[in-house]
Amino acid sequence: MTTATPPRQLHLNVNILHSGFVPSAWRLPGSDPGAFIDVHHYTRVAQIAEAAKFDAVFLADNAAIADQIHLRPITAIEPTILLASMAAATSRIGLIATASTSYNEPYNIARRFASVDHVSAGRAGWNMVTTADLASARNFGRQEVPDHQQRYARAGEFATVVKRLWNSWEDDALVADKATGQFVDAAKVHPILHQGSHFAVHGALTLPRSAQGHPVLVQAGGSADGLQLAAEHAEAVFTASTTLEESLAYANKLRAAVRAAGRPAGSLKVLPGLTTIVGATEAEAVRRRDELVDLIPWEYNVTRLAGILGIAPDRLHADQPLPDHIELPAGGNGNHTFFHATLSAGRRDKLTVRELVRRLAGGGGHRVVVGTPEQIADDLAHWFASGAADGFNLMPDVLPDGLQDFVDGVVPLLQRRGLFRTEYTGSTLREHLGLARPPRH
């Protein structure tokens, strides 16, 4: 008698970017423009994703108005509050939110995410970001953004402190013996006594470990510093790769760095971001994309693209190609890679600015797949089989409709091919992702 090894399956998160990835999503006849501040919008999307057995929802964040709010929604509600709301409305799906290491204190972040982990019975994840925008810096007493290296040095120490706080209680510290009156075995609750260059934190945390040990640590940066941070701390990485080759190279580099940091290779999952636009036929999907993109005010597109290129907006003309003699953004660093590849291809193919903007699907900085459910399932399966991805952080064009299209069309195909679960086998985020419950040290 032999025991079959369970087949390797891919992981799916849905990134709930308010009304959807495409900046005009709120303008569709079926969209509620108030969705970005409506908790029911978020819980509804989470319930659709849970019914489809997704691993997790994912919330981006910015503690500032960091986009052209006169033309599109922003991340408005503080995302751990939304996670708690979604925890109450679901029972199995994982709950990941973003929080900045530059504009928070590690004790507060450790406690907040551990709290979400407790109220959700072990379904929380923290996506740590260092926050590169000036608008955020200005809300926290700074006139400029701390430089990249400084931000990542702080982030590394921040993550260390947070993990030590999450592990400050031994698993059997809570005694609760009504007969003797002993509530906690204080010898099993350990102050962390951290003294570093950025933080001094005595500890312990106010909370025991959770059903999954502690929240899953997610990271999103693609720079050299980001890779090192991920190698040391992250259990899932949300990447921004455009081509399979590039994603595979990056995933392998990441896996090697994880091993070099003394961790098992399987302890980190690579989840590229992916915008999906689903149609019954390829032509319908492309038409849907073009209509959506054409519904973005031109001012938005031009401002956004000019910003990426570092040029004045008036140098861009809708029906002309990109001006000659401008430098494209360098690759190799998160979203920039995506822009570099798309803009290079655009220049090669002599696309007009309007055509380019369509390819960028509004310029959010992630790969866009446009097609039938079969085409999208093939794409996912190909990336997954090659090792370029352990799964995907999906950013549907429009929410909830684009997610519903994906769930109805693509998920059954993935399930039929044995690539995606048909039922949850675990109850924690860590179990969904195939990550071990971390030991205390």
Next chain:
Amino acid sequence: MTTATPPRQLHLNVNILHSGFVPSAWRLPGSDPGAFIDVHHYTRVAQIAEAAKFDAVFLADNAAIADQIHLRPITAIEPTILLASMAAATSRIGLIATASTSYNEPYNIARRFASVDHVSAGRAGWNMVTTADLASARNFGRQEVPDHQQRYARAGEFATVVKRLWNSWEDDALVADKATGQFVDAAKVHPILHQGSHFAVHGALTLPRSAQGHPVLVQAGGSADGLQLAAEHAEAVFTASTTLEESLAYANKLRAAVRAAGRPAGSLKVLPGLTTIVGATEAEAVRRRDELVDLIPWEYNVTRLAGILGIAPDRLHADQPLPDHIELPAGGNGNHTFFHATLSAGRRDKLTVRELVRRLAGGGGHRVVVGTPEQIADDLAHWFASGAADGFNLMPDVLPDGLQDFVDGVVPLLQRRGLFRTEYTGSTLREHLGLARPPRH
């Protein structure tokens, strides 16, 4: 035709102190010792309070283990996460939580509470505290507690910034015109451009105003600095008065300070803390109290009382009166007032330490009423009629049972006397408390 003025009614909050106010509450046969980290415990208590038409739930907080955790539960889960959970499980009751002005950034606090206000459709309140304990200071890079004046200077500027952020959007800033593509009228979203001695915050907030304008601002300190802070900013004050005379004097001082700050007197509600121990007869209620207090490990009582008195624990003996020649804590500053009054009376009556501890009901620092529903209703009505209280922040001995006893026994009596609502007339916390929706400036 005349319009009847609605009768003045009192306000009731329940302070959800994990298993209950008395430190031994977790040891009762019916108590779940894991309640302090069980979200369902909190939502159940909130639902009982909502069924009884309470104004709000209230959550204390400490971002540190600040009590003898080997003997009793602590405030463990970060309270805004619990508010979001309770928001999902209720529809009308207000939701107030505590957060520190010393160990947070105003942008984060403004955003977090505004987020709770949005997910609860206008039911949030923020209890601002300056955090006086050393354990908290040590979790945020400090080796000692910042001094009182320093903490209150920061708190005053903190509150100013938070309120300006809450008001940074005009009420009609969100346009969401699908036809034109205008999402927000950016001219109606105002950076606050705050430059102060403690903070520099550009703004605006990521969120529009809520159904109630912005969260209700609650304050709890009884010192001179605390009074000034309340007079300028607070809309409800959680006080710790022991006698009616003292409470009335304090309430009048507070109301005068509010007027002096240019605000209408009714714009601040005085809500003394009150621990309730309900019995079918007075003797049964006293027996319940004594049994509960006697279930607290003696080590806890001695450590706590010695801490209040500033003496070594070995100077206290259960069956002897307080030692002579020790100074009682001075009155006039929050919980200290309660201790001063109770300890003075104890010395006068030559109570033993054990009897004193019973009167303190475990030493949590608030007035304790022990009696039948009629006696408790009389007490509340008397305080309310005299002007010493606009309502009460109730701290039932045991949760949820002690709240259920209050709701079943005391609430109907108050309702019969016309002193408490029998149905919600509004849907926001501000409406429950009879506070006007604040203008933007």
